[in-house]
Amino acid sequence: MPRSEIDEIDRRLLVSLQEDARLTTEELGLRAGLSASPCARRVRNMETAGIIKGYVAVVDQAKVGLPISVFVSIKLERQREEELDRFAAAVGRWPEIVDCYLMTGQRDYLLRVVVKDLPAYEAFLKQKLTRLEGVASIESSFALGQIKQSTVLPMVKEG
Known part of the structure; x- marks a missing residue:
């Protein structure tokens, strides 16, 4: 069952994803101090918990x-x-x-x-x-x- 609380590693992941959602799992993991597998698991858990609501392109109106x-x-x-x-x-x-x-x-x-x-x-x-x-x-x-x-x-x- 996914958790809804976030820790410091989750915060680093979220900051990096907000800055650039196109980062690979490997790049994201490096920024957060994780290998690819636990990084992907944490991101998936935050998606499932609704902490990450989706991914979009920011368009110049x-x-x-x-x-x-x-x-x-x-x-x-x-x-x-x-x-x-x-x-x-x-x-x-x-x-x-x-x-x-x-x-x-x-x-x-x-x-x-x-x-x-x-x-x-x-x-x-x-x-x-x-x-x-x-x-x-x-x-x-x-x-x-x-x-x-x-x-x-x-x-x-x-x-």
């Missing part, structure tokens, strides 16, 4: 024709479970929404929407977001530039 990021704050009319579930189900179907967080504070959700241009955002807003039942208000903020982007979690030692 501007270079694929999607240069616009819009941060959208959503306030619902009510925060009942049914409304929250309905909202989550809807945004899960829309590929323009690349991040969605349930929030505390003034707004209920914060979304990051990625589109090719302003008319595409307007269409998304009019045809999808404003038609969603239970939405009380929508506030859009356009990103002017990206200062930092990282997929690497700050894995620190315990203690």
Whole structure:
């Protein structure tokens, strides 16, 4: 049965995989101080435990024709479970929404929407977001530039 706790060797493996998921088992093991077989076993155990959720290619959104990021704050009319579930189900179907967080504070959700241009955002807003039942208000903020982007979690030692 895979364990869900991670130790320092697992942390080294995770940091290395976050930096470059294409490392071979041998290269990964060298970075963590393991031979290939125990390295592969630890990675497999972390995959099975859900610590490693998957592997992706990080794509430059501007270079694929999607240069616009819009941060959208959503306030619902009510925060009942049914409304929250309905909202989550809807945004899960829309590929323009690349991040969605349930929030505390003034707004209920914060979304990051990625589109090719302003008319595409307007269409998304009019045809999808404003038609969603239970939405009380929508506030859009356009990103002017990206200062930092990282997929690497700050894995620190315990203690």
